Amino acid sequence: MCGRFDQNDIARRYIAAFGWADAAYRTQAEPTFNAAPGTYRPVIHMQDGEPAVDDLFWGYRAAWAAAKLPVCVNARLEKLTNNYWGKLLKTGRAVVPANGWYEWTGEKGKRQPWHIHRKDREPIFMLALANFGPFKEHKAESGFVLITADAEGGMVDVHDRRPVVLNAADAATWLDPDISAAQAEMLARQMALGPDAFEWHKVSPEVNYAGRDGAHLVLPIDVPLAD
Template sequence: MCGRLSQYSGIHDFVAALSMPNALVNHIGDLPLERYNAAPTTQLALFHQEEGFLHADMVRWGWRPHWAKDRAAPINARVEKVAHGPFFRAIWPHRAIVAINNWFEWVDEGGSKKQPYLIRRQDRAPILCAAIGQYPSVGRQPTEHDGFVIITADSAGGMVDIHDRRPVALSPELAREWLDPATPKERAEEIALHQGEPTDVFEWFKVDRAIGNVRNQGAALIAPVNPTPG
């Protein structure tokens, strides 16, 4: 999975997609997020559940443990290793959902520059990505060490032609189970490993190369295009 995504809907659109009856503790606000071209280190809306409430906070995309100061903070974690490797051990119990509208990948099609593709659900519903992180909790304020990573798995079907990795996207029912602190760690690992949304839920198409500049924003970036070669 390449490090670029869109999160432009309002927080209540994402809450509606989760279909959670829990009261929302909203630290984000009600306006559309309008992040059409979000890159690593961007503050993104992250959901977690605590004391019976659904919490929405802005958290940095990317995290590393305090002892890994010699490397950049990863933005993704491979589902095959995340539950048992030492790097993410501290945050594996802290499950979250990052709801996105789409993500982007770049494909070498023989031109002078790689061609960006947008991947989204065919029904245009938010994509509920499994994540883990260090984030504000009841009684604790945000800190500079907060952050999250998106869990990724192997792509399948035609999506392999776009990229060999993709986010672990969950159905609303499984997203709610993933968020529930009462869900055992073993069950959470099973969900992430084997129960992500299938490839045929998604569609993908070419978009303008302007998405490559992180300063560019706006709805025009997510529109389909037929670019000229090169």
């Protein structure tokens, strides 16, 4: 799963990777090294055929499911075509840009956070599903979830799930309203970046606290000091 991510740059610099001339920026969220569920984060999507960036609540629950289901922060790639997620796969495809994400290992009470990022330190583009309409009862009615898949290779040593990350060109295709839901799902399955694109290191347990922030949170720990 993905329960925190590092989104420490401004939306305009993330958008630059797409090569778009412009986008509608309606975001006021500040960059953060420790984005947590239940907060509003910049999300890239297409509106009326044009790219846009809006602040959206991290968490989703369909309005009709309020009394039946919990608020989700992730959606499994294997279940995107079911009745719950299928509509959003058609009309609510989105991308959450970031610099990396966090996972935890170890026993409860001794959980060790890890920062996972691209080896080349380029931004990551995590696939998401979102509902951009207004909410009536709960913010999660118009929120987003990150799409996750089984971890592969060495990354399973950190966690058995990972967010689905594409490069900028494929992420732009994911957002294209002219591709079908079936094509979008196939893109997510076939073009997701594998473990060889990433590296990870241990970071301070301070990340465990949702209100903590700062560049020090992403620095590696347990690294031997130079002589």
